[in-house]
Amino acid sequence: MIVLTSKQMREVEKIAIEKIGIPSICLMENAGRETALEVKKILEEKNLNSVIIISGKGNNGGDGYVVARNLYNWGADVKVFLTTSIGAISGDAKVNLDAILNMGIYVAEITQREHLKFLEKAIKESDVIVDAIYGIGLKGRITGIVKDIIEMINQANKIVVSVDIPSGLNADTGKIEGCAIKASKTVTMQFVKPGLLVYPGVDYAGEVRVAEIGIPCRLAAEIGYDYNLVTSEDVKLPKRLGDTHKGDYGKALIIAGSKNMTGAAYLCAKSAIKTGCGLVKLAVPQSAQSVIQGALYEVITYGLEEKNGILSYNALSSVLKLIDESDVIAIGPGLTHDKDISQLVYDIVKNVDKPVVLDADALNALVGRLEVIQGKRIILTPHYGEMSRLTGLGTDEIKNNLFEVAKTFIDRYKVTLVLKGAKTVIATKEGSIYINSTGNPGMATAGSGDVLTGMITAFLAQGFSEEKAAIYGVFYHGKAGDIAREYVGEYGMTAMDILENIPDALKCGL
Numbered sequence: 337m338i339v340l341t342s343k344q345m346r347e348v349e350k351i352a353i354e355k356i357g358i359p360s361i362c363l364m365e366n367a368g369r370e371t372a373l374e375v376k377k378i379l380e381e382k383n384l385n386s387v388i389i390i391s392g393k394g395n396n397g398g399d400g401y402v403v404a405r406n407l408y409n410w411g412a413d414v415k416v417f418l419t420t421s422i423g424a425i426s427g428d429a430k431v432n433l434d435a436i437l438n439m440g441i442y443v444a445e446i447t448q449r450e451h452l453k454f455l456e457k458a459i460k461e462s463d464v465i466v467d468a469i470y471g472i473g474l475k476g477r478i479t480g481i482v483k484d485i486i487e488m489i490n491q492a493n494k495i496v497v498s499v500d501i502p503s504g505l506n507a508d509t510g511k512i513e514g515c516a517i518k519a520s521k522t523v524t525m526q527f528v529k530p531g532l533l534v535y536p537g538v539d540y541a542g543e544v545r546v547a548e549i550g551i552p553c554r555l556a557a558e559i560g561y562d563y564n565l566v567t568s569e570d571v572k573l574p575k576r577l578g579d580t581h582k583g584d585y586g587k588a589l590i591i592a593g594s595k596n597m598t599g600a601a602y603l604c605a606k607s608a609i610k611t612g613c614g615l616v617k618l619a620v621p622q623s624a625q626s627v628i629q630g631a632l633y634e635v636i637t638y639g640l641e642e643k644n645g646i647l648s649y650n651a652l653s654s655v656l657k658l659i660d661e662s663d664v665i666a667i668g669p670g671l672t673h674d675k676d677i678s679q680l681v682y683d684i685v686k687n688v689d690k691p692v693v694l695d696a697d698a699l700n701a702l703v704g705r706l707e708v709i710q711g712k713r714i715i716l717t718p719h720y721g722e723m724s725r726l727t728g729l730g731t732d733e734i735k736n737n738l739f740e741v742a743k744t745f746i747d748r749y750k751v752t753l754v755l756k757g758a759k760t761v762i763a764t765k766e767g768s769i770y771i772n773s774t775g776n777p778g779m780a781t782a783g784s785g786d787v788l789t790g791m792i793t794a795f796l797a798q799g800f801s802e803e804k805a806a807i808y809g810v811f812y813h814g815k816a817g818d819i820a821r822e823y824v825g826e827y828g829m830t831a832m833d834i835l836e837n838i839p840d841a842l843k844c845g846l
């Protein structure tokens with residue numbers, strides 16, 4: 337699904353209005369009517385009738401007047417409150433404000449502190465609040481009486497429907513600009529915005545519905561866009577042909593594990609098999625081999641040179657030989673982190689030009705010497721902590737600037753990045769940003785990342801590009817976690833639960 341920033345939104349709106357000739361007031365009419373229909377559904381479902389619309393001075397407010405007019409026509413008890421003076425309203429918004437004034441709909445200004453008590457009373461008596469204060473036109477932070485209004489709405493514990501964007505939310509980053517409406521539902525116009533898809537924006541938007549308001553979708557491709565929300569439509573799986581054999585589904589080599597972390601290697605290799613990889617070879621320290629082989633019937637395991645249960649640099653030649661026999665490689669889960677491992681990983685990456693997934697300790701091994709990945713067919717899968725070590729940025733800085741951090745990284749290194757978090761972001765070497773739509777907090781459990789690495793590796797082995805392997809892996813990993821949640825909930829979920837639900841998740845893609 338296409339995701340547009342506020343700037344791109346304005347571009348497509350401008351083309352639609354000025355080049356194609358769609359009257360802007362028609363867009364506003366459609367925006368307001370679509371929102372009114374959502375509110376009407378809520379009123380009918382919950383047998384409610386009283387709605388207050390709070391409008392700002394821009395076109396978001398204009399949408400709000402259209403909402404008011406429609407709901408009034410449908411018999412709802414409607415009151416409109418302006419966060420500005422009536423005289424400050426202009427353009428399409430004024431046309432719609434005049435219409436509701438001419439219809440005798442209640443309109444009041446809330447521009448002085450003494451007005452707040454009228455609003456407080458109206459909120460108390462209302463069933464649903466429509467937030468039409470700010471949309472994509474918000475600039476900077478919200479202060480003053482509008483901040484008081486937003487806080488009053490949030491404390492009222494009412495059903496709140498936001499027009500386009502919860503007021504106070506930055507449409508592009510999802511950051512809260514001083515304060516923001518906590519909506520039960522957001523009806524966003526024509527294209528979803530990035531700020532509605534990442535935290536904290538996700539928490540403020542509630543259920544997001546994209547309203548088609550008449551802007552031709554092809555305009556997004558014409559202006560070019562960078563963001564995509566990965567939905568099931570984007571990750572259909574090809575049906576498998578009859579006359580195939582395991583070689584057609586790729587050979588993956590996974591270099592993982594250590595004496596205290598055999599589980600990471602197991603989870604990664606098992607997930608790769610479960611995700612349809614034809615043949616999985618697992619290279620582990622010699623002393624870990626028997627433990628893992630006993631639990632992994634479908635995987636060929638190799639015990640390599642080690643030092644105290646950790647792969648040693650002497651394993652390099654054995655690894656390179658195994659790499660020659662493989663299509664794709666994954667390195668990292670449970671390797672642990674010491675000088676030998678760092679040099680081993682560095683030299684493997686330096687010498688290999690096949691697709692490689694780097695995870696966990698393989699990422700730590702490259703801190704301070706990332707130049708070795710430049711332009712290679714590599715997928716890195718850091719969580720915020722690993723990304724912090726790779727980039728030197730703080731985890732909060734990463735978490736609050738996901739898109740910029742991801743974009744800067746791939747622009748510099750021209751690789752594929754899977755930045756794992758509550759909302760995982762995938763950045764491709766072509767510069768596109770994908771936001772995943774599946775997954776849940778239950779997946780924040782030890783080994784979940786090892787399962788993801790195995791899934792991405794399996795898609796790579798089956799011939800998916802780095803971009804698609806990352807997108808499919810992240811989507812179906814989250815899907816498996818969502819299915820697991822139906823059985824075990826979020827508290828009880830383990831990485832094994834995710835792994836065991838990979839087949840059901842993949843079946844959804846057929």
Ligand SMILES: NC(=O)C1=CN([C@@H]2O[C@H](COP(=O)(O)OP(=O)(O)OC[C@H]3O[C@@H](n4cnc5c(N)ncnc54)[C@H](O)[C@@H]3O)[C@@H](O)[C@H]2O)[C@H](O)CC1
Nearest residue numbers: 363364367394395396470471472473474475476477500525
């Ligand atoms: N996207 C579409 O195709 C359509 C969008 N519509 C709606 O229009 C708004 C965008 O309208 P705009 O007038 O550009 O901006 P806003 O209404 O969001 O508000 C801006 C308004 O508020 C003032 N303002 C901005 N920031 C602050 C601040 N921090 N403090 C105080 N005041 C602030 C600013 O001066 C403006 O006057 C979009 O979201 C949709 O809801 C169209 O109606 C339909 C097509």
Ligand SMILES: [K+]
Nearest residue numbers: 470499501503
């Ligand atoms: K709004």
